[in-house]
Amino acid sequence: MIKFGIVGLGRIGQVHLQNIQQYIPDAQIVAACSGSEQSLSFAASAGVKALYTSFEKMLKETSLDAVIIASPTALHFEHLQLAIAAGVHIFCEKPIDLTLTNVLQIKDLVEESGIKFALGFNRRYDPNILKIKRALEENRLGVVQTLRLISRDPGPPPMEYIKTSGGLFLDMAIHDFDLARYLMGSEVTEIYTTATIYGELPLETVGDVDTAVSILKFENGSLATVENSRNSTYGYDQRVEVFGSKGLMATKNKAEDTVYSADDQGFHSTKPLKFFIERYKESYLNILERFVQCIKNNSKPEVTQYDGLQSLLISLAAKKSQIENRTVALSEIN
């Protein structure tokens, strides 16, 4: 039995907690730390006995094999340092941190420590994406020439969250940039991003945007476009298309149900699933199951600190490109 602690029990922390407690028999959450009483009672109701408001205290007082870091991004650096010093394996939510210096420091510390480190790029573990990846590995699509990722949220998070989360590029599009690297099997060399604001939030006051289009160029010469919006009126829009020399493969949105109707206005069907918790349900369980297996079998996690670094570089380059209105090479980010 792998004994886990968790820090952060908000939107995503609660998903991880429930997945471990209910669906992963080889693991159990024995300690939880959060900033709110309400989320600690949620952990208690899920059978967690040791409850804390200090992560440092939790690490000192409980005997853990691994931790899940699902605290706000602004706390990851501090929580990661504490967990590495405690010698526990780490599953950390994305992004590792918002600055290159801190991410490089964490990468070095993880590599020196020998602990297992996995990063929460869950979309890689979505069954649709796994199917496309398998086709790519078996060369069924030939040479991948372009990728097209559409990623639109049903609404923006509150300003309070946006202020410290890293904004559209470092908090949201970072998932798409990671997915593009994963599917292409090649690293991004340069990016051009243009962006604007359509929603009602005063995003310009915090240097953020809600609508962006990025063009990525990879080491292998292939291209990708990533289209992001925070304002999709019809729900969470998550589509991927891979175009190769032998054909294409694509994923549609997953709908709330498969019922459709027809009338004199045309054919009608249900909206896509509401948001990430519903749409990527299976992937959140799959990614944690894989991490638990890595610990049990002493094997290397698939999404690591290296992926955290590469995705951060692309996100920082996207932001720089948007601000400076020019193509930015990843080698410029330092």
Ligand SMILES: NC(=O)c1ccc[n+]([C@@H]2O[C@H](COP(=O)([O-])OP(=O)(O)OC[C@H]3O[C@@H](n4cnc5c(N)ncnc54)[C@H](O)[C@@H]3O)[C@@H](O)[C@H]2O)c1
């Ligand atoms: N992989 C994904 O799909 C995904 C989805 C959402 C969020 N995330 C990431 O997960 C992280 C958390 O995001 P969220 O949306 O769940 O945030 P949230 O604001 O909903 O939850 C944050 C949690 O951290 C707790 N917290 C705050 N300060 C704390 C402290 N000092 N010590 C311990 N706990 C503290 C809060 O009480 C809360 O329980 C972020 O890094 C975010 O980027 C990933």
